[in-house]
Amino acid sequence: DPCWNFHCKRGKVCHEDKQGNPQCICQDPAACPSTKDYEHVCGTDNKTYDGTCQLFGTKCRLEGTKMGRQLHLDYMGSCKYIPPCTDYEVDQFPLRMRDWLKNILMQYYERDLNTSGILTEKQRNKVKKIYQNDKRLVAGDHTVELLLHDFEKNYHMYVYPVHWQFHQLDQHPVDRLLTHSELAPLRASLVPMEHCITRFFQECDGDQDKLIALKEWCHCFGIKE
Numbered sequence: 001d002p003c004w005n006f007h008c009k010r011g012k013v014c015h016e017d018k019q020g021n022p023q024c025i026c027q028d029p030a031a032c033p034s035t036k037d038y039e040h041v042c043g044t045d046n047k048t049y050d051g052t053c054q055l056f057g058t059k060c061r062l063e064g065t066k067m068g069r070q071l072h073l074d075y076m077g078s079c080k081y082i083p084p085c086t087d088y089e090v091d092q093f094p095l096r097m098r099d100w101l102k103n104i105l106m107q108y109y110e111r112d113l114n115t116s117g118i119l120t121e122k123q124r125n126k127v128k129k130i131y132q133n134d135k136r137l138v139a140g141d142h143t144v145e146l147l148l149h150d151f152e153k154n155y156h157m158y159v160y161p162v163h164w165q166f167h168q169l170d171q172h173p174v175d176r177l178l179t180h181s182e183l184a185p186l187r188a189s190l191v192p193m194e195h196c197i198t199r200f201f202q203e204c205d206g207d208q209d210k211l212i213a214l215k216e217w218c219h220c221f222g223i224k225e
Contacts, residue, residue, distance in 0.1 A: 011056030027057035041188070042079035044072045073184050075191030085196035090203065093196045094221050095147040101161035103139040106131055123164070130157045151222070162221045166214055178212040 003014035008024035015025045032053035039051050045067070049055040055073060062068030075082075085093075108118045109127045119127060130136060136157060137150045151158055169182045183201055190197050204212050204220040215225070 010052070011058075011060035026060035026063070027053060029054045029057040029061070032057060037078070040078045041076055042074045044070060044074045046074075046079050048078045072180060073188050075188045077192055080192070082191065082195045085199045090196045090199050092144050093194065093200050095144055095151065096194070097197075097200075098151065098158045098162060098221055099137070099142065099147055101165050102130065102158060105161050105164065106136075106139070126160050130160070133157065158221075159223055162218060162223050163214075166217050176214045178217065180210065183212070 002016050002020055002022040006014045006022040008014050011027055012024040013027050014022050017023050032051060035051035041049050041052055041055055043049055043055050043058075049058070052073065055071075059068055059071045062071060105119075105127045109124065109131050112118050112124060116124075133154075135154055137146070137154070142150075165186070166178070169178055169186060170176060172179075172182060187197055187201060200220065201212065204216050206216050206219070218225075
């Protein structure tokens with residue numbers, strides 16, 4: 001099978017041409033497997049799609065058009081009203097996000113104590129120092145004031161989680177720059193809960209080149225140069 005192990009980008013599937021060579025063609029949205037309600041996704045055109053297969057298949061068929069360039073995965077779940085993000089909310093967003101990233105790493109570390117494999121040895125050593133620090137603010141629904149105080153008092157605990165998340169996203173390719181596609185997995189899962197994340201990422205792109213560099217990312221989270 002010429003298509004065996006032949007990779008096509010999202011929205012395309014491998015097809016054998018007349019010469020028996022593999023080629024990538026657009027996925028037929030109508031041929032996508034049926035999905036459950038919780039697998040529905042919302043596109044940036046504010047239309048609900050029956051899963052990412054249908055969304056990216058549609059985007060592929062619109063390739064070369066303005067509509068195709070603008071269509072992306074907006075967030076997981078059916079489309080709904082997302083309230084606008086106020087200036088006050090976007091200013092407070094990094095506080096919650098930093099705390100969340102730190103707690104994600106704490107959970108990964110606890111799982112690795114029983115079954116290793118989530119974090120690398122180097123990552124575990126870095127997270128261990130945060131995990132064992134008796135001044136660490138444990139997970140919970142904390143006030144903005146407490147989060148701000150903790151960031152100022154225990155700044156060093158938040159540096160690695162911010163760097164770690166950047167490098168988790170910087171994968172295709174690894175170039176110390178985050179594209180819209182690389183941000184999508186994090187952004188799409190958080191939009192329904194954190195409606196400021198879209199505006200936050202837009203404002204992180206200081207030079208408006210549609211790429212977020214590591215320096216821009218750290219600046220957005222208040223990490224010193």
